[in-house]
Every structure is written in structure tokens, then in C-alpha cells.
Amino acid sequence: MPRAMALLAGALLPGLAFAADLDGSQLSAWWGLPFAGVLLSIALMPLVAPVFWHHHFGKVSAAWALAFLLPFAATFGAGATGAAVVHAALAEYIPFIILLTALFTVAGGIYVRGNLHGSPGLNTAILAIGAVLASFMGTTGASMLLIRPLIRANDNRRHQVHVVVFFIFIVSNAGGALTPLGDPPLFLGFLKGVDFFWTVVHMWAKTGFLIGVLLALFYAIDWWYYHRREEIRPVDPTPDTPRLGFEGGVNFALLGVVVALVLMSGLWKSPVAFNIAGTEVGLPGIVRDVGLIIVTLLSLRLTPASAHENNQFNWAPMQEVAKLFAAIFLTIIPVIAMLKAGVDGPFAAVIRAVTLPDGSPNNAMYFWATGALSSFLDNAPTYLVFFNTAGGDPQVLMNALAPTLIAISAGAVFMGANTYIGNAPNLMVKAIAEDRGVKMPSFFGYMAWSVGILVPLFALMTWIWFV
Template identity: 40%
Template sequence: MLYNYIMLAQAQHPAVPGFLIIPFLILIGMIASGPVLFGHFWEHNYKKVAITLGLTVLAYYLFILHDVHMPIHTFFEYASFAVLLSSLYIAAGGIYLNVNARATPLMNVALVAVGAVLANLIGTTGASLLLIRPFIRLNNHRIKPYQIIFFIFIVSNAGGLLTPLGDPPLFIGFLKGVPFFWTLQHLFIPWILSIGLLCLLFFLVDSRNKETAFTPRPEVVEKNDAKTEFHFTGKRNLFWLAVIIAAIFLDPNVIDGLPHIFYDGNKFSYLREVIQLTAAFFCFRFSSKTALAGNHFNFHPILEVVFLFFGIFFTMMPALQLSAEIASSPAYAQYITPNFLYWATGSLSGFLDNAPTYANFLSLGMAKFELSQNSVVDVRHFAEGTSVAGLDTLVQLEAISLAAVLFGAFTYIGNGPNFMVKAIAESAGIKMPSFFAYILRYSIPFLLPILVMVWFLVVHLRLF
């Protein structure tokens, strides 16, 4: 989808100049360094910075390049992203789940493992927002940043590998024609491998955490040791949560007759967004006050995500176009292999948001076999493993899907829930690592070896 928009814009308008990626680099640099080097300024001005940089790139497209195609498509993608994330945040904020148990490494692993399964039913965003607060409360006497980061690795990203509901890139594939159960059939073993290894690493690291911020009262310890109890408030919000998730399927490109905005040969939904915002309103209006108070609910985390990702979506337009232009060059056609698709899709997914990156490389991978992602039949042939020139297209799609989902955890901006979980943790008083500290201290030593292992066993050797 996005790849076709990029190619259309390149055919009708001048090539994007390389210097136009500077605003994106500035924004990423400020997200990384702002909270550490100039925290007071950043806290009070991040909205202005993100909006200014995003509008600067937008103005260049409109008034210098005279390109309205890419900005309009980006706007609709951003609107869908912001509405879904905001709706889920509000719905989850009115659901109070508390676990009375000892915060042992085994209990923590069990909770994130449940989150990994749940992510395939209500999405990584829904599972993250539903479980992050109970996870923090469970560990409130021994909470550390690494626990939040492993939660991001497992629940907010890798967990959603089994269904199109799990992660936005897979949902894009489903809308394009990839069968609903294709991910469960072909990615189950990689899911078991990645979740199992991440849970094992989490258990080993968490077992070394002997520190406590305070000592629980003896009667609390005795109660938690005797019996594990779950307290749940806000059951009515489960209905609205289901409405928000079900509305995701209301895509006019899939279901004929739905109200839509038609532009540039594409149908853009607004009914879906109206339903989600309406459900979010009723969630907040009729939410249990006890649940909201127990979650210390406020709008600061979601506002931070909405404003920062406005800047990210619009400033990354040139980066996406330039990467697509390079990758689609005939000089690079010979390098479009499963190995290349895994590492290229993954590298960009970690820094440019994994949903548009998936769409980009899906189109690129199919183009090599003279297939079009605008054709549902072609996409199904691609997913089923049609042999073209002695190569199996199924391997290509597996590489793209695995990389888009798993590498989404590599940075805070790789996937929407990452930044949301970070913001909620910080609002709870947890000092989270900076952008680069996250990568250097956690992604590289813990996540990268698993990404390499998945590539070597699944994509390169084809053992599963």
C-alpha cells in the first residue's frame, strides 16, 4: 500500500532530496537526548518541537515538491493510528486488574507469557495497556526498568506474531489478501522460539533482582504466599474494548458498501474511527471511578504519544521514500532475497515504524516475482508459496513478517505500544532509559541475539 503511494509520488513529482531526512534525525535525536540533557525544556516543549518539525516536512512536500499524495496518505495512516491507540488507552484505563501474589521471577514470566497469548486476541497495544499497570503494581517493591523493557519485548511486540490482530504489519498483510490463519500456520514455531528465549532471559535477569524499594508488611507477605488472588474492576469496559477491536475490521477496501473517503484510487475509512472514538467516549464517561483512581488514570501518556508520533509520521516520509527508491533500483534486484528482506525490513522497522515498512517490503518482495500487492489473488499466491524462478515466495513473506514484528521492539519508536508503555511507566515514577540507552543496554545484548537466531534457523537454514 504505502510502497505504491511512494512509487506514484516519485513518478509524478521530483525525487525527494536527501537533506529532507534531517528533520527526522533531529526529532529522533531530541527524543533520545531531550529527557537526559535538557529535561525541563523537553517536558514543556516536546509538543511544539514534534509539530514544528512535522509541519516543516509537510510544507516542503506541499509547496516545494507540489506533492499532495504522500502527505494525504500519511495523514490517514496517522489518524487511524492515533485514534486506535487513544481508544484502547482510554478503554484499558477504566479496567483495573490487580494481582495479589509474590512478585517472583516465575510469576513475572507467567504474566508476560499470558500477555503474549492475549496480544494475538486483542493486539499488542490492547494487551500492553491492559497488563502494564497490574505488572507494575505486582512489582512495586522491586520494580526496575529492565522489567518494563522485557514487557515491551514480549507483550508489546513478539507476542503478537500469531494473528493479524496481533500487530499492525500483519493486519496490513491480512487486508491485502494474506489468509487470516497464515501467521498461525507458518509463524508458530518462530513465535515459540522467540517468546521462549525472551521469557528465559527475563527469568534469569529477574532472578538476580534482590533489591526492594520497601519491605511489605508481614501480613501482606503471608497473604500473598498463601494464595494468589486477582481483583478485577471495570467489567463494562470489556464490552467497549471489544467494540474498538471489532471496528478494526471495518475497512472499505475489504467490505464493500462501507462509508469512505475516496482519493487517488484508494478508499479511506472514517466509520471505523468514529466508532472507536465513540466507544472511547462512553468508556471514559461511564468508567468505574474506582478503576480510574486505581490506575491513576490521566491523559498525559497518550498525549505524549499522539504528539510525538505526529512528528515521526510526517518527518519519516522522506526516509521511507528514499529507502524505497534505493531498494527498488534494478541494481539491487539481485539482492532481494529472504536474508536481505529480513534484515532490511527489520532494520527499518526498528526506526521507521514497522507497519509502513512491512507494506513497503511486501510490495518490493512481490515485485521481484512480477506480482502486485494490489491483487488479492497475487498476494494469496505469494503467501501460499508459489514457486517462481526456482524460489519459494513463502520464504519471502515469512522473512518480512518476522522482521517487521520482532524488530519493532528494537527502539521506543519501532511500534506504537512501546512508547505508550514507556510513558505509563514514567508516569508511575519509573526512571526509564533514554532512547540510545534502551538500544545499547537492552536491545543489543538481549534482543539482537534472539533476532539473529530466528534469522539463522528460520529464514537462512529453513529448519522450521
């Protein structure tokens, strides 16, 4: 079947030589406008037209995708366009969505029974536990497992926004920095040849510092809110139960299968691959994705209905992420190509900024350039761009240029917390919180939190480790 698909694609898409490897040096910066349009829509439309956006964000996303695809097809031909779309779908978007769906479904099938009371100490403990779990079950898995019980624990408090914001900072982003399983950029580095344990050895101090400071700051803010006279509502919306426990425990085993499948796809080296419209699809990736689909179906089949009902499990957050990131992965195609063109492309200034006059890497700028782009682009391809900008040799980057690889890794993972779109779990957590009645900040309102709290910490980390 894959061979037949490849032959059919070859017949229908004659421009496969162009394939997914666009020459970014031949592109104008204007090709980045649809991508900017997607970002601005996500940022502004919930503010200026919230009802319209809620009902039609999928159509808006599709419109921006077409605003890129139609002119691109008219300029470069249907073959090149089709190959680029196939590459974005098979190599990036489909595996990305399959993994997120599996983690979302499995974690959403685990219901923490009982009513925790969201005191500053308990909330801080949950965030700390989530930070540890994020590096072993992924930021998405940890976020989906803990965000519902955390919101439920605080549903008798009037001020809940800061709890969810710090949850995104810590669990949905910083906590995933210790292993390739934690965050997609690090997993891509693992697939490129970075040793599995290299990350934890070289990132633990930076990660521990950032998470430690954020936990201390959160405790101080939460303590101040908690001890305000008007903070606690007289009636707790969630009644107390005799004991704590779990429903849907089978999902813990399925979560282990998810981790094993992801790890297998990186460790298993198979020569078997299928070329589909110019995109190589390896057997390990196919086995991983099929396995993740099976895990998702098993979770839906085996999870008790009561666990889903108690979790108020629904597909709305996943649908939002799938539709928005479909547009992002398509419209980002020319942006990534222009970045890959290096000093010969429209974004040459970015590339020059990460290199010192003597030709050596400027690690502080690698940290900030990777982080700034990861805040608004998808952090996985951004990591790859700067991984390759620094030479792309994993042995050199793990040894002689280890500080540079650390800067790239830290920027991609940590600064994904700067915006709602910096990392997929951010949007999912936001959607779940809003579905539970938490009035989350707007796109720029959230950035006010991140700029006020995270950016000074990143500046301090630059001075300590990257200068």
C-alpha cells in the same frame, strides 16, 4: 459531506495530480533530514535537556514537521503538500491514533483489584499471559491492560527496570506476531489479501521460540535480582487486599467490540469510497473509526471513577504518542517515497541488498532490512514497502514466496522492540512506567538492552530459518 470536502479540497489544492504518490526517484536523501531530526530529538533531548523536553516535546515535534512541510511546499507547491498531508492523516495517522486511543481507554478502564507480589514466577506468568493476549487484543491493548498491575506488583522491589524492558520485548512486540489483530503491519498484510490464519500457521514456531527464550532469560535475571539481600523494600507501597478481582468489567465487552470492528473493516468489501484530496477513504474504514470513537466514549462513560483513579489513568502517555507520531507520520512521507522508488531512488542500496544475483529474494536480508527500518521508522509502512518490493501479490507471497513473507512479517513485528519508537506501545509503556516512578533507561540505554539481548536472538533465528 465527504463529496463537499473533496470538491473544496480540489479547489484549494490544485496540485492533486501529484497527490500522495510522490516520485521518490526525484527526491534527494536530504529530504529525510527532518525525519532524522525527530528521531534524534527523541533519542537525545531527554538526556541533554530533560526538563525542556518534558514540557516542550510537542513544540519540538511541530518544529521538525514544519521543517519538512515549508520547504516541501515551496518546492512542490501547496497542492502537492496538502495532498500528501491529507493522505498521511486520513490513510495512516488518524486511523492509527483512533485505534490506539480506543485500546488505551478500554484497557485503562480495567483495574485489577488486589496486590500481587512480583516474584520471578508471577512476573514470568504475567509476561506469558500478555504474550498470548497480544495476538488477540493487539500489543497496545495487552500492554495497557497488564503494565499497571505488573508495576504495582513490583513496586516493593528496588530493581524494576528489567521487568518493564522485557514486558516491552514480549507483550508490546513479539506477542503480536500470530494474527493480523496483533500488530498493525500484519493487519495491513491482511487488508492486502493475506489470509487471516496464514500468519499463525507460518509464524507460530518463530514466535514461540523467541518468546520462550525471552521468558526463560527473564526468569533467570529476575530470580537473580529477587534473591539479592537488598532487593525487597521493607514496606510495600501497595497494601494487600482480601481478594483479587476486576473493576470496570464492562470494558472486557467493549474490548470485544474493538476486535470485531477491526476484523470487520478487513473482511467487509464495500465499493463505497470517498475521494478526499486524492486519498480514497473506504466505507468500512469510516464505520470502523466511528465505531472505535463510540467505544472510547462509552468506556469513559461506563467505567467507574474508582477504576480510573486506582489505575492512575490520565492522558499524558496518549498525548505523548499522538504528538510524537504526528511528526513521525509527516516527516516520514519523503522517506517512504524514496524507499518505494526502489533501485531508482536514493535508497537503492537497501533494495539491492534484499535481492540475490539470480534475482531471487534474499530472505535473511529481507528479515534484517525490514527489521532495521522498523526499529526506527513506523513498522506498518515499512512492512508495506518490502511487501511491494517482494512483488506485492498476496497469493504468490503466501505460497511460492512464503519464506520471504515470513521474513518480512517477522522483521517488522519482532524488531519493533529494538527501540522505543519501533512500535507505539513501547513509548506508551515507557511513559506509564515513568509516571509510576520507574526510572526507565534513556533511548540509547534501552537500545543497550535490545542490542545485548534481542540482536543475538535475531541472529540465531536468521541461521535457523532464513539462511
